[in-house]
Amino acid sequence: MQSENTICAISTPPGNGAIAVIRISGGHALSILNKIFYPAKQKKDTTYTQNTIYYGTIRENDSITDEVLVSIFKKPHSFTGEDTAEISCHGSSFIQQKIMQLLIDNGARTANPGEFTMWAFENGKMDLAQAEGVADLVASSSSAAHKLAMQQMRGGFSGEIKSLRNRLLNFISLIELELDFSEEDVEFADRNQFIELLDNINQLIEKLLNSFELGNAIKNGFPVAIAGNTNVGKSTLLNQLLNEDKAIVTDIAGTTRDVIEDVINIEGIEFRFIDTAGIRESDDQIESIGIERTFNQIDKAKIILLLVDANQELDYILDTIRKVEKRIEGTNKKLLVLLNKVDMLETEDQVKHIERSIHPIIKTDDEFLRISAKTGKNTNQLIDQLLEAANYEQIQGNDILVTNARHYEALKNAHESLLRAREGLKNNLATDLLAMDVRDVMHYLGEITGDISTDEILGNIFAHFCIGK
Numbered sequence: 001m002q003s004e005n006t007i008c009a010i011s012t013p014p015g016n017g018a019i020a021v022i023r024i025s026g027g028h029a030l031s032i033l034n035k036i037f038y039p040a041k042q043k044k045d046t047t048y049t050q051n052t053i054y055y056g057t058i059r060e061n062d063s064i065t066d067e068v069l070v071s072i073f074k075k076p077h078s079f080t081g082e083d084t085a086e087i088s089c090h091g092s093s094f095i096q097q098k099i100m101q102l103l104i105d106n107g108a109r110t111a112n113p114g115e116f117t118m119w120a121f122e123n124g125k126m127d128l129a130q131a132e133g134v135a136d137l138v139a140s141s142s143s144a145a146h147k148l149a150m151q152q153m154r155g156g157f158s159g160e161i162k163s164l165r166n167r168l169l170n171f172i173s174l175i176e177l178e179l180d181f182s183e184e185d186v187e188f189a190d191r192n193q194f195i196e197l198l199d200n201i202n203q204l205i206e207k208l209l210n211s212f213e214l215g216n217a218i219k220n221g222f223p224v225a226i227a228g229n230t231n232v233g234k235s236t237l238l239n240q241l242l243n244e245d246k247a248i249v250t251d252i253a254g255t256t257r258d259v260i261e262d263v264i265n266i267e268g269i270e271f272r273f274i275d276t277a278g279i280r281e282s283d284d285q286i287e288s289i290g291i292e293r294t295f296n297q298i299d300k301a302k303i304i305l306l307l308v309d310a311n312q313e314l315d316y317i318l319d320t321i322r323k324v325e326k327r328i329e330g331t332n333k334k335l336l337v338l339l340n341k342v343d344m345l346e347t348e349d350q351v352k353h354i355e356r357s358i359h360p361i362i363k364t365d366d367e368f369l370r371i372s373a374k375t376g377k378n379t380n381q382l383i384d385q386l387l388e389a390a391n392y393e394q395i396q397g398n399d400i401l402v403t404n405a406r407h408y409e410a411l412k413n414a415h416e417s418l419l420r421a422r423e424g425l426k427n428n429l430a431t432d433l434l435a436m437d438v439r440d441v442m443h444y445l446g447e448i449t450g451d452i453s454t455d456e457i458l459g460n461i462f463a464h465f466c467i468g469k
Contacts, residue, residue: 005026007108009116025079114465118131128458144395145270171197209412218395222269303390317354338371339351413444
């Protein structure tokens with residue numbers, strides 16, 4: 001199809017800028033380019049040299065549209081695997097649209113979202129997981145997300161999946177061979193070795209499955225809910241962390257009635273801070289809706305910063321902590337209890353009495369810290385605890401992390417099929433039924449890399465790419 005098809009698109013963001021890049025690729029890319037591009041100091045009918053940048057003009061008949069640079073990539077040594085040219089022009093919207101019009105008038109068509117990358121996949125330049133890594137790289141907004149996307153795009157995750165698949169391939173071949181000789185009752189595959197192999201693969205798949213929550217949080221930002229009673233300093237803390245007056249701060253209880261959200265990049269990791277309405281009983285219908293949203297945000301958050309006011313009644317403080325602890329019971333959410341406004345207490349003994357009362361009701365894994373949201377006291381320690389809660393050290397390592405929900409679903413299906421195969425081996429299941437389960441494992445692993453795919457799956461994946469990529 002690509003040999004008969006030529007696509008073009010603006011690959012830089014819309015609007016005016018210093019420069020823009022227009023990409024054209026396909027079987028007729030260079031001949032179409034030749035109709036509108038006039039290289040300086042060269043003949044018009046140039047054949048173009050691979051991996052070369054040409055300076056010249058884009059013209060419509062004798063009228064010059066722009067002075068441009070054109071980069072030439074010939075098949076198969078291009079991103080798409082087809083002849084490709086990238087035109088760097090001035091960033092005027094008029095110039096961009098004019099060049100696009102000239103390309104289309106001479107036989108190209110506008111590319112669909114992700115079509116350049118789809119061609120790269122179809123031409124074997126990358127597998128499906130790597131192609132999805134391209135989209136993640138374009139969308140990455142932190143160094144941690146960038147690192148994971150680069151790792152995926154360069155084949156780190158794909159290599160792990162292909163290794164698992166190849167290890168199964170040898171055994172499934174032996175099992176299939178047994179089916180061919182079923183009447184002779186021979187056994188080519190060592191069942192004990194097969195059980196050991198399935199156990200090893202199962203451990204790797206479970207490790208990948210368990211990494212999804214962390215990988216997804218890195219990709220989309222760690223959701224952090226700032227919760228607590230009214231007037232404990234939640235909005236003040238958000239403003240302190242953001243270093244701007246994002247949330248309204250007053251002495252009036254119940255000022256925050258909806259969810260306020262903003263993003264902070266800390267040590268290359270993106271945290272999505274969510275300031276919520278105060279937790280209290282209220283007859284105000286609007287405030288009650290805000291309080292319900294607070295608990296919804298606690299349900300969604302990976303990390304909860306629970307602020308308590310050291311000057312409030314101790315029973316009130318403990319009751320609030322118990323409510324939140326009960327809400328997150330049975331989850332792996334991280335709770336950081338922050339004792340605020342301690343500077344307003346008269347003695348250190350008062351602070352220690354509150355702390356001694358709080359410690360028995362928080363889980364062992366949870367943290368406790370004195371802060372001043374107003375002055376910023378101990379916010380550095382708070383940031384350290386946030387990084388620890390986000391598994392900062394694991395992120396800085398080279399572990400393969402699953403970031404894509406499609407990959408997670410395929411791994412989960414592969415895991416279930418693998419467990420059936422493992423159980424079948426233990427129960428001496430018939431070889432043909434055993435082979436079905438193992439083929440299912442390979443099928444689901446193949447879905448990740450695109451060895452097994454359908455037009456519907458491909459269409460859904462590439463439809464979410466930006467045009468021009």
